[in-house]
Amino acid sequence: MLPDLTAAVALLALTAYVVLGGADFGAGFWDLTAGGAQRGAPVRAMIKRAMSPVWEANHVWLIFLLVVLWTGFPEAFGSITSTLAIPLFVAALGIVLRGGAFALKGEAATIAEARALGATFALASVIVPFFLGAAAGAIAAGEVPVGNARGDEWSSWTQSTSILVGALAVAAGAHLAAVFLGADSRRAGETELVHAFRVRALGSGVVAGALAIAGLLVVRSDVPGLYDDLTSGAGLACVLASGAAGLVTLWLEWRERFELARYTAAAAVGAIVAGWAVAQEPYLLPPDLTVHEAAAPDATLVALLVATGLGMLILIPALTWLFRLALSGRLVYEDKPRP
């Protein structure tokens, strides 16, 4: 019971990070592909405006996930970080470059500076989800044995499941970002941007869906056990739910109902994460280490769960307030004081 609850907390943090943090990385993808300095300026300005007040809070979900993992499942954490040191370190470097460049590019004084920082921000925004996704794919594929760097440091995360999950992470983030930014643009009354992000949301939605299906096919040949669990019982339910939510999102985008699309897009992505967890259950590190075997002693889990519960009582109202203020356009930095 306690280990399962702890795993549920980790899953919640992971889902929140994939949806909220993923959308911020996706915004970086659209920044990267927005075109030249002139043509891409409106898209980039919208991204900056939407991301600035929330990206740090969204990023903290990753830290929260790491902490729950190492406190609740220390043995698994040490095994993961030692075998998957390369993709995780590249992702960590990418996080520094992405966050640093985003925070500092607002002060850029010349076009060249803005370009260099913008490019760093945008490129790193693609690198981070890819490598984190590849690391997740390695765990799903059963490439992480228990032990200090016991798995292969390269082949563990360069197999096809990892590559596909990495690509899916990039595409899903881009899709979420386009949906969110489209809704934000509508709220801001930027008609042309609404159109631009709608096209992007539709396109990236199709790509993400195709990658998800391709992922299933790869898993079928490479990790048959996982495939069986994804295509039966609760795993199948998640896969179908994700597909359905994805289709509804595309329909909502088509009908220009952007606010609702935010939630269905998040559900489509969240259901993939949940499906992975359900399919892997009872294993934390397949094929050997179960959630129960990996769990910390009860005293630690009780402390962790109580602290998590109490913390959420503060966190949820605070986050709600932040998102409300941000979505209603009340969090905008203006250099000149208003008269």
Place this chain on the structure above:
Amino acid sequence: MIDGVLGGPVDQDYLLQARQMQAMSFAVHIPLVCFGIAFPAMVLFLEGLWLRTGDPLYRALAKRWSKAMLILFAVGVVTGTILSFEMGLLWPEFMATFADVFGLAFLIEGYSFFIEAIFIAIYVYGWERLSPRTHIAAGVPMVLAGITGSLMVISVNGWMNHPTGFSIRNGEVVDVKPLAALFNDNLWHELVHMYLAGFIVAGFLVAGVYAFGWLRGRRDRHHRIGLVVALSVAALAAPAQLLVGDWAARTVAERQPVKLAAFEGLEETTKGAPFSLPGGIEIPKLLSLLAFHDPNATVTGLDSVPEDDRPPTDIVKLSFRLMVFIGSGLAALGAWFAWLWWRRGRLPRSLWFYRALVAAGPAALVALIAGWVTTEVGRQPWVVYHVMRTESAVTGASGIPVGFAALGLVYLGLATVAFVMLRRLSRPPLEVGS
């Protein structure tokens, strides 16, 4: 002693590089923590002055500082993330074996970090469209979370130096008591020491910026207020730090006698131990007096443990002295200002004061890092004091030198750009609304 649950020590040719990489990452992050501790309180103080007096200059200055605060926070977020990753990437055996003992602290730190991120964003982006009362109220959680966050990280460090809340049976960690680990005996003195250090570093660095302007003739009211607010914080904290330092040293003398011996390079256990100054001068019995408040107390020497169990004395000794020397100088500088301000109600006139102030910020940074080197290198060769050796904790993965170099380059770039941008932010004249 314990080897760990992942299978015990591995061959790792680059243990020293792993330690240096970790040290570099801390050295980059810790100055930003100082700003996380002190800057929100300073900004809120200025905003409070504005609300009380209605003088728009206070508001304009608070707003500008808040923007610098946000940039420093963002850089702190990403460099802090590196630390979270490195815990696992460099020391997987340490985490696998002990994270269930001390992890609770990081969970609370995680929440603090959330609250800080949320309210810093609301505060900095809410200047124009929130009511003044709501705005300053949003600043309060930001200050509190800065305190609880550092409290929790310090708790883990205190625990590594004085591990409690578990037992070892047959080489395994059992009887885990997370709360006992969280509230370990080292927590309070380390917390107060670091908290004051935060105010000293941030205060002197910000004051130094204005002192630099002062020396170049920028002495308007804006510069005067910026200087006085930042300097007041540092001037009060720096002398108090001497007392806290004494408390910390006595705790080390009691609980980690070998570390204290390394502070002073004391080879042999000595009754009435002298304090040696650079140049070979010895003051009789002073070390015993300082460490135990008793001139005839016996101070444990390095020879009390085998050579393998001693920290690298030269580094510890040098960094300890650097910290004490700079800390004393900063206390004197702070006292100079505090005395004049209190008795005469004015700033010092001597240009040397402002020159010293420009140097004080970077010097405080050096003292801060030296202090952490003192305690962390002084902890060696243990990652968990007297329980797990650092060499047992290290990863078996290859490529540490490559990672070290890559991170070093990224940090160099980040530091350069951040410095240029912050400098640019401080340049234009303040836009004061009505």
